[in-house]
Each structure stands twice: as C-alpha cells, then as structure tokens.
Amino acid sequence: MDIWQSNRQLVISRGFIPEKSASSCIRRTADSSRLKPAGMTNLWALILAWLPLAALLLVCSLSYAQTKNSCLDCHSALPDPLGVGQETFGHDIHAQKGLTCASCHGGDPTSDDADKAMSRKAGWKGKIDRAQIPQLCGSCHSDPGFMRQFNPSLRTDQLSQYKTSVHGKRLAAGDTKVAVCTDCHSVHDLRAPSNLASTVNPVNVANTCAHCHADANYMSAYKIPTNQFAGYSKSVHHDALVVRGDLSAPTCTTCHGNHGATPPGVASVANVCSTCHVFQAQLFDSSPHKDAFAAAGLPGCVTCHNNHGILHPTDELIGTGDKSICTQCHTQGDAGYAAAANMKEQLVHLSTSIGGAEQILGSAEQSGMEVSQAKLELSQARDALTKARVTIHGFSVKGVEGDVNSGLAVAAKDYKAGQQALAERNYRRVGLGISLVAIALVLVGLRLYIKQIER
Amino acid sequence: MSVWHSLRDWLNDRLEWDDLIEPLRKKAVPLHGLSYWYFLGGITLFLFVIQVLTGILLLLYYRPGANEAFESVQYIMTQVQFGWLIRSVHSWSANLMVFTAFAHMFSVLFLKAYRKPRELTWVSGVVLLFLVMGFGFSGYLLPWNTLAFFATKVGTDIAGQVPLIGKPLMIFLRGGEEVTGATLTRFFGFHVAVLPGIATLLILLHVLLVQRLGISVPPKLEVEWNANPAMKREMKFFPNFMLRELMAWYVALGVLGALAAIFPWNLGVKADPFVPAPAGIKPEWYFLFMFQTLKMIPSKIWFIDGEVLGVLAFGVIGLVWLLLPFFESEDPSRTKRWITGLAIFALTYVAGMSVYGHLAK
Numbered sequence: 001m002d003i004w005q006s007n008r009q010l011v012i013s014r015g016f017i018p019e020k021s022a023s024s025c026i027r028r029t030a031d032s033s034r035l036k037p038a039g040m041t042n043l044w045a046l047i048l049a050w051l052p053l054a055a056l057l058l059v060c061s062l063s064y065a066q067t068k069n070s071c072l073d074c075h076s077a078l079p080d081p082l083g084v085g086q087e088t089f090g091h092d093i094h095a096q097k098g099l100t101c102a103s104c105h106g107g108d109p110t111s112d113d114a115d116k117a118m119s120r121k122a123g124w125k126g127k128i129d130r131a132q133i134p135q136l137c138g139s140c141h142s143d144p145g146f147m148r149q150f151n152p153s154l155r156t157d158q159l160s161q162y163k164t165s166v167h168g169k170r171l172a173a174g175d176t177k178v179a180v181c182t183d184c185h186s187v188h189d190l191r192a193p194s195n196l197a198s199t200v201n202p203v204n205v206a207n208t209c210a211h212c213h214a215d216a217n218y219m220s221a222y223k224i225p226t227n228q229f230a231g232y233s234k235s236v237h238h239d240a241l242v243v244r245g246d247l248s249a250p251t252c253t254t255c256h257g258n259h260g261a262t263p264p265g266v267a268s269v270a271n272v273c274s275t276c277h278v279f280q281a282q283l284f285d286s287s288p289h290k291d292a293f294a295a296a297g298l299p300g301c302v303t304c305h306n307n308h309g310i311l312h313p314t315d316e317l318i319g320t321g322d323k324s325i326c327t328q329c330h331t332q333g334d335a336g337y338a339a340a341a342n343m344k345e346q347l348v349h350l351s352t353s354i355g356g357a358e359q360i361l362g363s364a365e366q367s368g369m370e371v372s373q374a375k376l377e378l379s380q381a382r383d384a385l386t387k388a389r390v391t392i393h394g395f396s397v398k399g400v401e402g403d404v405n406s407g408l409a410v411a412a413k414d415y416k417a418g419q420q421a422l423a424e425r426n427y428r429r430v431g432l433g434i435s436l437v438a439i440a441l442v443l444v445g446l447r448l449y450i451k452q453i454e455r
Numbered sequence: 456m457s458v459w460h461s462l463r464d465w466l467n468d469r470l471e472w473d474d475l476i477e478p479l480r481k482k483a484v485p486l487h488g489l490s491y492w493y494f495l496g497g498i499t500l501f502l503f504v505i506q507v508l509t510g511i512l513l514l515l516y517y518r519p520g521a522n523e524a525f526e527s528v529q530y531i532m533t534q535v536q537f538g539w540l541i542r543s544v545h546s547w548s549a550n551l552m553v554f555t556a557f558a559h560m561f562s563v564l565f566l567k568a569y570r571k572p573r574e575l576t577w578v579s580g581v582v583l584l585f586l587v588m589g590f591g592f593s594g595y596l597l598p599w600n601t602l603a604f605f606a607t608k609v610g611t612d613i614a615g616q617v618p619l620i621g622k623p624l625m626i627f628l629r630g631g632e633e634v635t636g637a638t639l640t641r642f643f644g645f646h647v648a649v650l651p652g653i654a655t656l657l658i659l660l661h662v663l664l665v666q667r668l669g670i671s672v673p674p675k676l677e678v679e680w681n682a683n684p685a686m687k688r689e690m691k692f693f694p695n696f697m698l699r700e701l702m703a704w705y706v707a708l709g710v711l712g713a714l715a716a717i718f719p720w721n722l723g724v725k726a727d728p729f730v731p732a733p734a735g736i737k738p739e740w741y742f743l744f745m746f747q748t749l750k751m752i753p754s755k756i757w758f759i760d761g762e763v764l765g766v767l768a769f770g771v772i773g774l775v776w777l778l779l780p781f782f783e784s785e786d787p788s789r790t791k792r793w794i795t796g797l798a799i800f801a802l803t804y805v806a807g808m809s810v811y812g813h814l815a816k
Contacts, residue, residue, distance in 0.1 A: 368719040370532040370539065428540075432716035439709040446702050454695065 069109045070117055071101040088189045091197075097150050104128065104136060131171060133180040134162050161260035177218070184208050200258075203242055205251040206232055228252075231309030239312070250276065269307070270300030277301075283394035315351065318392055319344025342397050346404040347388060353411035354381050360418030367425045374417035381410040478666065482692035485672045490690075492566060493670060495559035497700040498707050502552035503658065505711065506590075509545040510647065517597070519643035521636030524599035525725040532722055543715035549591060551711065553741045556587050557805075564779075564798040568671035571785035576664040579657050581777045586654045591739055593646040599639060600723030605732040606739070607642075608634045613749065616766045635728070674787035681787075735816055744805045745769055747812030 076085045089095050094103065102109045107124035111117040118124045128136055138159030140146055147154050158181075162168040167178040182190075184200055191198035199208045210229035212218055219226050232238050232252070240249035255272045256263060264272045274281030284290060284300055293300060304325045305313065316323040319340050320332075326340035357378055364371045384407025391399045466472045484493060516535055518527040531538035560580065563569055569577035596607045611634065615625030630637030672680065680687045690696050738746050748769075752761040783791050 368717070368721070370529065370719070370722055372722065372724075373529070373533065428716045432712055435712050436709055439705050439712075443702055443705050446698055446705070450695065450698050453698075 069100050069102075070112050071105075071107070071109050073112075074114065075101075084188045091189045091191060093190055093192050130176045130180055131174075133182055134159055134168070134171070137181045158259040161257070165257070165259060165261045166263070167261060177221075179212060183212070202247050202251050203245075205253055206238065206242075209252045228308045231306065235306075235308065235310045236312045237310060269302055273301040279390050280393040283391065283399075287393065287395045289395055313389070315344060315347045315389070318347070336395075339395065339397050343392060343395075343400045346400055347385070347392075350381070350385050350388065350404045350407045350411065353408055353415070354378065354385060357381070357411045357414040357418060360415055360422065364418050364421035364425065367422070369421040369425055371417060371421050374414045374421075377410060378414045381407040381414070383407075384410065476693075479693045480691070482666070482669065483689035484670050484692050484696045485676070486688040486690050487673070487676055489566060489673065492562040493696075494700055494703045495555055495562055496665070498703055499552055499555040499559050500658065500662070501704045501707060502548050502555060503654070505548045505708075506545065506552060507651065509541050509548065510651075512541045513545055514647065519597070519640050521599060521639055521726075524597060524639055525722075528598040529722060532719075539719050540715055543718075543720040544711050546720035547711055547714040547718075549594060550740075551707070553587055553591055556584050557741070560584055561798065561802055563671075565795070566671065566673045567783070567787075567790055567795075568673075569780040570671070570674070570783050570787075570790070571780070573664070573668055573671060574780035576661060576668065577780045578777055579661045579664065583654065583657050583661060585773070586650055586657065588741060590646065590650050590654070591741060593642040593650065595739055596639060596642045597646065598722060599726050601726050601730075601733060602723055602736070604634060604726035604728065605736045607638065608732070609736060609746075610738055610742070611638075613746075613762070613766060616760075616762050617770070618763060618767065621766075633728070674790050677787040737812065740809060740813065743812035744808035747808045747815065750812075750815075 072084065072086050072089060075082060077083075084101075089101075100109050101107070102123075105125050105128070106122065107119070108117050108122040111122075116122065118126070141154075142156050142159045144156045147156055162181075163172065167180070170178040171180065186199045193200045193202075195201060196203065198204065206229060213224075214226050214229040216226045237250050240246040241251055253261070270281055270284065280301075290300075293303060304317065305311075314323075317325050320327055320337060321344070324340065324344075326336065330336040330340060357374075361371045361375050361378065365375070384403050388400050388403035388407065391403050463472065484490065513531065516527055516531050516538065518524060528542065531542050533539075535541075563577065563580065592607075592610060596603045611625050611628050614628060615621045617624060626632065628638070628641070629635070630641045737743065749762055749765045752765045754761045756764055779794060783794055
C-alpha cells in the first residue's frame with residue numbers, strides 16, 4: 001500500500017471527512033509533502049513538518065463545504081446508456097457509503113466544467129472496460145483493511161475466487177461475453193445482497209443467472225443447455241425459496257458457488273447435495289447403489305432426482321409403478337425390483353394407517369372429544385414415515401421395515417384411541433338420553449302434583 | 456306418624472322450624488302476564504349452586520401453576536371418571552349463569568322492580584353481576600390455554616388504562632409486569648376464595664332482601680290493583696311457585712346436561728407466552744360489547760387517549776347503573792320514562808355490539 005492510500009484510509013477511518021473529499025484533498029496533501037525543504041534547523045524542520053497537516057485540515061475543511069458531484073448533474077439528464085439518475089444512484093450501496101462516480105470512473109466531480117471534470121489529467125477513466133471490471137472492483141473488495149471500515153464480516157476473496165471460476169477463466173482468455181461483477185450485481189444501483197431488490201438476493205439469484213443462461217442465442221457459442229432455469233422454476237427448491245420464502249433453500253449459487261462458479265462434476269454432485277441432505281447421502285454411500293452408479297458413470301443424486309428440475313419427491317418415485325424410477329434399471333425378476341416393490345408397499349401401508357388414524361381422531365375431535373394427546377402422538381408416526389422415506393436412500397428393505405413398523409405401532413395405538421373416543425361419545429349420548437327421559441318424567445310428575453294441589 | 460313428621464316435630468321442638476317457615480308460607484308471588492320473568496333470579500341461583508358443586512369437584516384434581524394447570528385439566532377431561540362432564544357442566548353453567556344474570560337484571564329493569572323500597576336489592580344485584588363477570592374473567596384463565604392466556608393479557612391491558620390506578624392495578628392483577636404463572640395462581644385465588652366468599656354473602660343479602668321486601672308488582676299493575684283490590688291475583692310462594700321454580704331448575708339441568716354431552720367444553724392448546732398472539736383474539740362473549748366499543752373508539756379524542764376515555768366512560772356508566780334506582784320515582788303512576796328508554800338502549804347496544812364484536816375480524 002502506498003503513502004497516498006494509507007493516508008486516505010487513516011483520514012476516512014477516523015471519520016474526519018467523507019471519502020469523496022478525502023480523495024481530492026489527500027492527493028493535494030501528498031503533493032504538498034514534496035515541498036519539504038532541506039537544510040533547515042530542527043525547530044523549523046519540526047514546524048514545517050506539521051505544516052502539511054495544518055494545510056490538510058484547512059484545505060479539507062474548505063473543500064468539504066464546496067464538494068459536489070457534478071457528474072450526476074449531467075448524467076441524470078442523459079439518455080441510456082449514459083443516464084444515471086440521482087434516485088437510481090441513491091439506492092446504490094456505494095453511494096450510501098460515501099463513494100462517488102469518481103471512485104470508479106476517476107475525474108473531478110467538483111468541477112462544473114465537463115472538460116475539466118472528465119479530463120484524463122484529473123484521472124478520468126471513462127467507461128470501464130469489461131475486462132477490467134473485476135480488477136477495479138477487487139481494488140477495494142480484495143483489501144480487508146479497507147473493507148473492514150464498511151463491513152468487517154464481508155469476505156474479500158471474491159476476485160481470487162472469480163479467477164478460478166469458468167467466468168473468470170474465460171474472461172482471462174479474452175472472452176468478454178462472460179459474466180463480470182456488474183452483470184450479476186448490477187451497476188449504479190447496486191444493493192446489498194440482503195436487500196430484497198438486489199439482483200443477488202437469494203430470491204433473485206436464479207433470475208439473474210437466467211438472464212444469460214436461459215438465453216439460447218447468447219449461450220449458443222458455449223454449447224451448454226439453457227433449460228436450467230426452466231427446470232429450477234418447477235423444482236421443490238424454487239418452491240421453498242421463492243414461494244415459501246425459506247431462505248435456507250438452495251438457488252444456483254448454493255450448488256455452483258457464486259464468485260467461483262463452476263458446474264459440479266459427476267463425482268462431486270453427491271457432495272453438493274449432501275451439504276444439506278446429510279442422512280440421505282450417508283445412506284446412499286453405504287448402499288449397493290454407490291458402486292453400481294460409479295461403475296455405470298452415473299452421478300449419485302441427480303440420476304433419480306434430476307439436477308435443476310428436482311420435483312417434490314413422492315412415494316410414486318419408488319416401487320414398480322408407472323412413475324417409478326427404479327424400473328428404469330431394474331426389471332421384473334431381479335432382487336432390486338422385488339425390494340423396490342416391498343419398500344413401496346411398506347410406505348403405502350404406513351401412510352394409509354396414519355390417514356386412518358387421522359380420520360377417526362378428526363371425527364372424535366369434531367364431536368368435542370378430547371383427543372389432543374393422541375393427535376400429538378400421531379406426529380411420531382408421521383416422523384417415522386419421514387424417516388422411512390429417508391431410509392429408502394440406503395435401499396435396504398430391513399432398514400425401511402424398522403422405521404415403518406415403529407410408525408405402524410403408533411398409528412394403530414392412535415386409531416384405537418380414536419375408536420375409544422367415538423365409543424365414549426356414543427356412551428355419553430345414551431347417558432344423556434336416559435337423563436333427559438328421567439328429567440322429563442320428573443317434570444311431568446311435578447306438573448301433575450301442582451295440578452293436584454291447585455285443584 | 457311417618458318418619459318425616461317425627462323428624463319435623465323433633466326439629467320444631469328445638470329450632471322452632473314452623474316459625475322460620477311461616478313467612479315463606481305467607482309469601483305470595485304476583486300473578487300476571489309477565490310472572491315467568493320471576494323465575495330468572497331463581498335459575499341464576501340454581502346455576503350458582505351448580506357452579507359451587509362442580510367447582511369443588513374440579514378442585515379435587517385441578518392444580519394451579521403454569522406447568523401443571525393445562526395438564527391437570529386435560530387429565531380431568533380424559534382420565535377422571537365423569538371429569539369431562541363436571542368440567543363441561545362447570546363451563547356451560549358459568550356461561551348460562553352470566554346470561555340469566557343479565558336477563559334477570561333487564562327483567563327487573565323493565566318491570567321497574569328496583570324502585571323504592573328495593574334500591575338495595577338492585578345495588579346488591581348489580582354488584583353480584585359484576586362479581587359474576589369477575590368469576591368469568593378469572594376462571595377463563597385457569598385452564599391455561601392459548602386463548603385464555605391472550606384474552607387475559609388483553610383484558611389486564613385494558614385494566615391498565617384506568618387513569619392513576621391503572622398501572623398498579625394491572626401489576627396487582629398480573630402479579631408482575633406480564634401474564635405469567637403468578638397471574639394464574641392469583642386468578643385461582645380470586646376465583647375459588649375471594650369471589651365466592653363475597654358472592655355468597657351478597658347472595659344471602661340479596662335473597663334476604665327479596666324475602667323481606669316481597670316480590671315487586673309492575674307499576675301499571677300496582678296502580679290498577681291499588682284502585683281495584685279485587686283485581687289482585689297472587690300465587691303462594693310455597694309450594695306453588697317453588698314447585699314451578701323447581702321445574703325450571705330441572706329444565707336448566709337438562710339443557711346443561713345436553714350441552715355438556717353434545718358440545719363438551721373445548722380444552723384448546725396449552726398457552727405459550729413466547730408465541731405471537733393468535734389473529735383476532737377476543738374475550739368471552741359477555742365482555743365483547745365493551746371490547747368492541749374500545750376497539751372502535753379513535754386512538755385520540757381531542758387530546759385524551761381514546762382507550763382511556765372508553766375505560767373511564769364504562770366506569771362512569773357502571774356507577775350510574777348501580778345507582779339507577781335513586782333516580783326513579785317511588786310513585787308507581789309517575790315512573791321515569793327515560794330510565795326505560797335507557798334500558799332499551801342499553802339492551803340494544805349490548806346485544807348489537809356483542810353480535811358485531813363476534814362477527815368482526
């Protein structure tokens with residue numbers, strides 16, 4: 001880091017002046033520091049050594065009052081692509097943190113004279129070349145010391161990651177069609193990823209990637225599919241993230257990485273999925289399918305579940321029915337076919353038993369019977385069903401049987417509780433009937449007695 | 456001589472039983488087209504007795520405390536023999552008692568039975584009505600379910616709006632800043648000790664006053680009967696009216712049993728102070744007219760907080776209501792029409808606001 005940069009940081013970090021003023025005034029300070037004469041006495045040397053600081057404070061205080069961003073005066077009135085309005089730029093996280101147009105584009109924003117403001121002498125760079133954008137962004141974002149003042153928790157390895165990505169490698173090879181920072185993060189109205197309007201907010205990431213990756217014309221030169229977004233839009237992950245607002249659900253960057261974006265290879269797909277689906281991955285690793293898939297060159301999870309269009313898994317996926325995936329490899333007569341049919345049957349059995357218990361408990365509850373304890377216990381059977389559906393990934397009939405049987409026991413107990421509740425309801429109603437008859441008889445008796453005494 | 460007669464003679468020798476019974480034998484109930492309204496007080500008393508009996512039975516198993524209350528009521532509903540019946544009868548009877556108490560009050564108001572010399576009967580009756588509502592409010596929290604928890608939170612918040620004493624009153628009711636297990640034990644104490652004690656004394660006073668002053672005759676009829684005593688029609692209180700009252704009690708018992716068996720009182724979900732209040736939380740139906748009114752008052756009226764003004768207004772109305780007989784004329788031919796108008800307005804307002812509050816989201 002040179003002296004100019006360190007002074008700049010010192011002054012900004014102390015909060016003395018905004019960064020925009022600091023840029024211009026520190027340059028002047030740096031220049032004036034060269035005026036230090038040689039051969040003075042120690043006292044004079046000391047006085048003169050402090051002069052630059054005094055001059056700095058004087059100039060900065062004057063320039064602070066005068067500082068303005070003349071760029072927006074003109075560019076807010078210009079049509080696209082040169083137009084940048086005050087409102088648009090006001091949303092930009094950089095503008096909010098005190099950076100100006102000059103921070104990236106150089107020039108002198110304090111001058112009303114367009115020629116002076118955009119003079120090469122004043123450091124004006126004009127439109128930033130696409131190939132230079134990652135480097136320019138990295139000049140601040142790769143500097144932990146500088147970034148700490150704004151957001152200490154923000155990573156500073158984006159540029160180095162980017163260089164390892166397919167995008168970064170192709171850019172380095174001269175392909176400027178690939179995504180650079182501004183393509184994903186937007187420019188001039190760049191917002192923090194936590195902002196819902198940000199193009200890189202988890203909810204918007206898929207749309208941002210699709211901007212290029214779903215464009216068949218744009219992607220034609222790369223010979224890769226462009227149906228990823230269409231598949232993802234129908235997926236259970238998209239449903240969880242966008243429809244249900246579950247921000248822990250994955251989007252493109254969760255599996256592919258963001259700055260180091262790379263497609264996972266056949267060998268690493270299971271590792272990608274297992275970051276969230278831990279148990280399924282462990283069971284799969286210990287299953288006979290692990291070696292069989294590897295031998296056939298099939299990637300683990302996506303062979304059955306698809307990669308982008310991962311639909312909500314149902315019990316139909318297993319077994320030997322029309323929608324079964326097992327029958328794509330297994331045929332009638334082989335052990336896997338029989339195991340698939342058995343596991344499906346068990347899941348259906350437990351699911352039906354839970355449904356039956358729910359129904360009878362629901363009827364009892366509607367009759368006003370207190371069955372909350374049984375209903376609570378039934379959640380254990382549902383948990384057992386969920387566990388059995390996970391255990392399926394070990395492709396072991398015995399493993400599934402264990403979970404299913406524990407669920408069946410709970411469902412049977414709760415079904416019985418429902419039956420008892422309905423029997424109790426009927427008993428109460430019979431009791432009520434008898435009581436009402438007794439009360440009616442007493443009323444008739446009283447009426448007759450009153451009639452008798454009033455005769 | 457039958458056993459009954461022997462027992463009566465034995466008691467008579469020692470307690471002079473016949474002297475005690477004599478006023479009852481002489482007591483008469485005016486007979487006219489609106490005589491059936493006279494049953495309401497007795498039905499309310501019968502329901503109170505049911506409350507006491509079922510309440511004592513519930514006490515055998517109920518455990519006050521944030522960690523035990525819900526479970527103990529659940530135990531009563533599911534495990535205790537006929538526990539469901541006792542709890543359901545207690546809850547239904549409480550609601551019916553509030554209803555009959557209100558109906559009794561309005562019948563007294565419309566029949567102008569509060570006039571001199573029955574002012575104190577009215578005052579004790581209105582205080583009893585407030586106590587019945589207090590029973591309802593304190594008892595509602597005891598199962599410690601979600602609805603009860605948040606209804607108590609809202610209710611005690613409203614009590615906190617009373618000027619000057621609001622905040623200390625709220626802290627006294629809650630046993631702290633928030634509704635907690637301390638509130639539950641406190642409400643339990645009010646419900647099973649403080650309120651029953653006061654209510655029993657007041658009921659004795661109320662019944663004694665009714666006994667002492669006799670049953671009121673509507674003013675119009677009183678004028679007619681005074682002018683022409685031959686028109687006066689009466690029924691002996693004992694046994695004629697009492698037997699009819701007994702029939703009414705049996706009907707009430709049948710209704711209670713049917714409600715308890717067909718619609719057992721719901722237990723709900725255990726209260727969790729850390730979950731947000733369910734949407735559209737409402738108090739019990741008999742507080743709805745006040746709750747809905749407070750909801751509809753603008754947040755600021757001139758410079759006064761709307762809710763504070765509403766609470767103050769209800770306080771003033773309650774006081775005026777209590778003292779209503781003192782504004783009435785004692786002459787049956789010169790009764791105050793505005794009081795009847797006020798009664799009609801109050802009934803319409805309470806009924807209308809309750810229905811609106813029930814339907815409003």
